[in-house]
Amino acid sequence: MKRIIIVFFLLFIIIYSGTIYYHMKKPLPEGMSAEGVTHYVEDVKLLTDITYKNKQNKRVVQHETFETMLKEIQHAEKFIVVDMFLFNKDTNEDQVYPPLVEKFTEELLKKKKENPSVNIVLLTDKINTIYDSYPSEELNDLKQNGVKVIETNVKQLRDSNPLYSAFWRMFGQWGKTKGNGHLPNLLAKSGDKVSILSYLELLNVKANHRKLLITENAAIISSGNIHNASGYHSNVAFRVRGNIINDLLESEESAARLNEQINLPRIPQQAETNTNIKIQLLTEGKIGKHVIEEIRKTDKKDSIWIGILYLADRNVMDEIKAAAGRCVHIYLLLDPNQNSFGNKKSGLPNIPVVAELRKSKEANYIDIKWYNTGKEQYHPKIMLIERETVDTIISGSANFTRRNLYDFNLETDIKITANKETKVVNETKSYFQRLWTNDGAVYTKDADAQSELPLFRYIIYRLQRLLWFTTY
Structure with missing residues (x-):
């Protein structure tokens, strides 16, 4: 009897482990993780x-x-x-x-x-x-x-x-x-x-x-x-x-088509001429690919602006630190994660993430501010990379988390590449500067406030990262 129980237990472990592995690695449905062509x-x-x-x-x-x-x-x-x-x-x-x-x-x-x-x-x-x-x-x-x-x-x-x-x-x-x-x-x-x-x-x-x-x-x-x-x-x-x-x-x-066969309409194809603005569709895992590639390509002449609800992905954080190590100036504008639809939150993941970045050896090149939220959230998901002549914007639905960047959720972003003098780049830079400098209002506050997490919550944060059991 004991042997039978052991056999059944081992069989269960094998099936359970196989279920975990397959549903983490299985092929994506057709059309997911799209990397569209570049349009002018x-x-x-x-x-x-x-x-x-x-x-x-x-x-x-x-x-x-x-x-x-x-x-x-x-x-x-x-x-x-x-x-x-x-x-x-x-x-x-x-x-x-x-x-x-x-x-x-x-x-x-x-x-x-x-x-x-x-x-x-x-x-x-x-x-x-x-x-x-x-x-x-x-x-x-x-x-x-x-x-x-x-x-x-x-x-x-x-x-x-x-x-x-x-x-x-x-x-x-x-x-x-x-x-x-x-x-x-x-x-x-x-x-x-x-x-x-x-x-x-x-x-x-x-x-x-x-x-x-x-x-x-x-x-x-x-x-x-x-x-x-x-x-x-x-x-x-x-x-x-x-x-x-x-x-x-x-x-x-x-x-x-995850639900049913359906054909959506299309618009007539339009002629494109070279302009100063290029745009590309990114979905699911291709968002993470391009976010990491664009941060990785930066050098000391560049600046990175990120405004986001959740910053938690380890790969993105490592690239931010590496960029700061190359003397790239980085500006992070984050939600303090203390309110959600009127309900109090624990400050995860941004408060421990900010504490980690501020204590890192690259911290001198990483400036961080909290958005001055009340009962609402600072909910954007946007990155602007300023280079000498051509800037890059990635924005849409995807937070910088494992769930959002690596083929688990359905997500849609666009990537915009444009010369610095174009209107969309100027609008985006002005948006960040307005909030960062509190031009005309109190939009943001220094990250010295709300940057520490009680030990119990920090332990929860580490367990969530280890087990992947998170809502962000």
Whole structure:
């Protein structure tokens, strides 16, 4: 009997280990981890959503990205494709947020009513119904009025939380969740109840994390969600035109085909002439590849600006230190990770990361500031590298974390390469300088504040890094 138990135990370990290995290394679905061709364009515009305190200590909210998205919906006549990670109005009961989801839904429904032939597709993540625990009023309204809604099937993606995900794949995924939740909604206290099976799926921590809008006229690649509880977050986005729209549509078609066969429209191919601006689509792991390559290519004549919600990837941090070792000036503008949708957070990962960088031997070339957040987050994911003549911008949905940069989540970024005198480069540099110097308002504060972590939380941080069991 004892031998039988040992055999079964060893067999279980083999199967469990094999499940971990396969789902970490398995082939990606077709169309994932895309590295688009380089396009020459003339029209790229930086859009910013900024929440800040003015000189009178009053909080000011600007929603340039959201308002531009609404205008692009109004101007569309042929198709609208939206891919949005968070698309819900769930909030804590004691908090009031801008009704972004209601306005956006209303604009889509209005467009469909005015022009029934317009093809509207919305891709999103199952987090918005906490994995089928309850229905979404907005998604149902869109479906009932002719909008194609796809809650992306991310099971085909690789596992970023392998020790747990192997258990879920072997035992948890076979249960069916359709309502009947009894557990509290940890993402929004006023949200509907959640089932235990939904929580088991949620713990895989994988997502369609993309945030973009595409029409026949333009595309907006953003760091921000259409999500009420995110309504005060600071974000950045870029509006682009031209042939890259077809690259984005092809990428979105691949994401949609994780659920079903679907053909998204295309725009007529346009002639391109050499301009001072080049643009390229990057998704999933190709984002990490280009971020690391661009930092690695810097020398002492260059500067690196990074504005981001999460900085945690070890490879990126090593390249930042190596660049500082080459006398590259580095400016990091980070969220202190102490608030999320009105809920308090532990300061992970940015506080221990900042402490590490400030104690490193390369610290003299690394300047760090916290964004002066209230109940919102500093939510961009943007890097600007200044060189002698040609600068590089990488921006979109991907934080600088393992989950976002290495083929685990669905992510969409763009890479812009442009001469220093171009408008988009000047806009991006001005954006960073405005926040860094507190020009006209109190945007940022020195990293000397909030740069230490209690020992217990630091131990948790190290365990999370070791076991890969994180939400960032």
